[in-house]
Amino acid sequence: VQLQESGPGLLKPSQTLSLTCSISGGSASTTDLYTWSWIRQSPGKGLEWIGYITYSDSTSYNPSLKSRASISRGTSKNLLTLHLASVAPEDTAVYYCAALGAGYWGQGTQVSVSS
DSSP, X not given: OEEEEXXXXXXXXXOOEEEEEEEESSOTTGGGTXXXXXXXXXXXXXXXXXXEEOTTOOEEEOTTTTTTEEEEEOTTSSEEEEEXXXXXXXXXXXXXXXXXXXXXXXXXXXXXXXX
């Protein structure tokens, strides 16, 4: 199973970040087998869990980001999306999608927020 994140590399404060995670490999039902998470790592800091979505489309979020984050699956179910509203420079990080229980991680995508 391969995961590939994509999205804009640079945003301005107050914009909405939209990232996509493309899932390939495995079987047609792979996305129904796991809980899919978004995680980020800011410069000089550890990993921060943003939230997850389950095979039944239930979601859970880090309380510190809950008011701004939204995770969903595309109609093809091979796509995950993350929306993070009202970004600020503190949201600058490498963003990853992952199936933590299975040990599947994408390579990450750099997002910078700057005016």
